[in-house]
Amino acid sequence: MKVSKRFRWEAAHRLPWHEGSCRFMHGHSYRMMVELEGEPTENTPGGSAMLIDFKHVKRIVKPLVDAMDHATIVNASDTELREAIEALESKVYVMPYDSTAENIARHVAESVRDDGASVLRTHGVHTIRVQVWETETCYAEVEREVPEGRSDPASAEEVLAAMR
Template structure:
């Protein structure tokens, strides 16, 4: 049976700041992110299965991505916990703002790697994460492909 890629798109609003950066992005700002998640697998061949003919139900993929990424990052501000931004993060949290502290510089490149790890860990064993595309503006995006992960492959199977 053929292996088929399935893609679902998501959008969310997230703020961040890049500590130590030499441009405008050192300031707290936000993006209307668009995330395209592509998985690969073989469609279910058991005619008695309610998901017959599907690689994965789009609704099941949506639940995974929403719980791991969208519901967490939407309308939150992301800071690297290992920078002086931690003081700003604490102040925002004290004022009841949603803050995410990560162990990396919150660039699109690093966020897409983080998202790949989170999503891959939740996929069924017979489904692999094929690629992610995280778009932060209409003209700028970062992509992650399983086939590019030579040293530390994230996908299963």
Template sequence: MILIKEFEFDAAHNLIHYHGKCEKLHGHTYKMVVKLEGQPDDEGMVYDFVELKKLVKEKIIDKFDHAYLNDIIPQPTAENIAVYVWDALVDVVKRDNCRLYEVEIWETKTSGIIYRG
């Protein structure tokens, strides 16, 4: 089974190693999707949605929401944000019955990245 939880955060960034429109300071309302792969535990759940929400809020959302992402990630492309999120969550969500499967980062409704570690 694949468990899916979506999140949103607003943040600013500029891509200093990119030559084009996005090297200027700008912002996005990002959509982040965290997916866990596993089997239901004794309570019938792959992972408690409430617990996952709290964990992701603490590890990611509280740091990223209304932040200047360059202060956290040197070149905050969607790709590098996805790697950061993966690294922050991979060990803390792992259980005997499940593991982190995939992270999606969407900068716009039509532009995003999927990372599977």
């Protein structure tokens, strides 16, 4: 069973090593699809066929999207751009690698996996797929497995309660 939730945000970035126009700072209207795959567990309320409530997906992903929205996404090693953005007192989102669509998708997939592992396991989610659309015609996709571990409904509920 698969469920997907779409997200959108606006952001600027640059790829200083790029041979084309992407070496200059520019912006995108990003679209992202977060897809979760798995089988509902007996922990699903009422034993329904629901994999995971979309509100849980939103609670895991939205803080990351909010942090990137209307920010300049900067590689941590691009100190020149980072310092310029900070000097302008503008919003900056620092990643440990270049802000390509591939790396943004990887970053989101790994953040969802790491930050939401307990909740995802409790609901029977075993695979995360993230598509990041940089333009209307171009996207990158990354897939990550949710690490196996004890599915503890009590701790998952604590995580969800803390996210409310």
